[in-house]
Amino acid sequence: MAAADIEELQEKYLAALEAYTASAEKAKAALGEVRPVGNGPIPTVSPAWIEAMESEREAQAVYEEARDAYYSAVLPG
Secondary structure, eight states, rough: OOOHHHHHHHHHHHHHHHHHHHHHHHHHHHTOOOSSSSSSSOOOOHHHHHHHHHHHHHHHHHHHHHHHHHOOOOHHO
């Protein structure tokens, strides 16, 4: 594999890592919005947290694909 190809894979990997980290931080911040439902003891999470978790899962899949592609290009065997 050419050095330019490896560099491109590395750039995709690092961009995906950054996006995944940002989405995880957003989900963590949104989790602070947990609140009880009515007067009962059952907590609920905000719709923002649910959306953040879905976004995090999507970003994680992209990150893992980019990571695996990069690692397979640079690691032996």
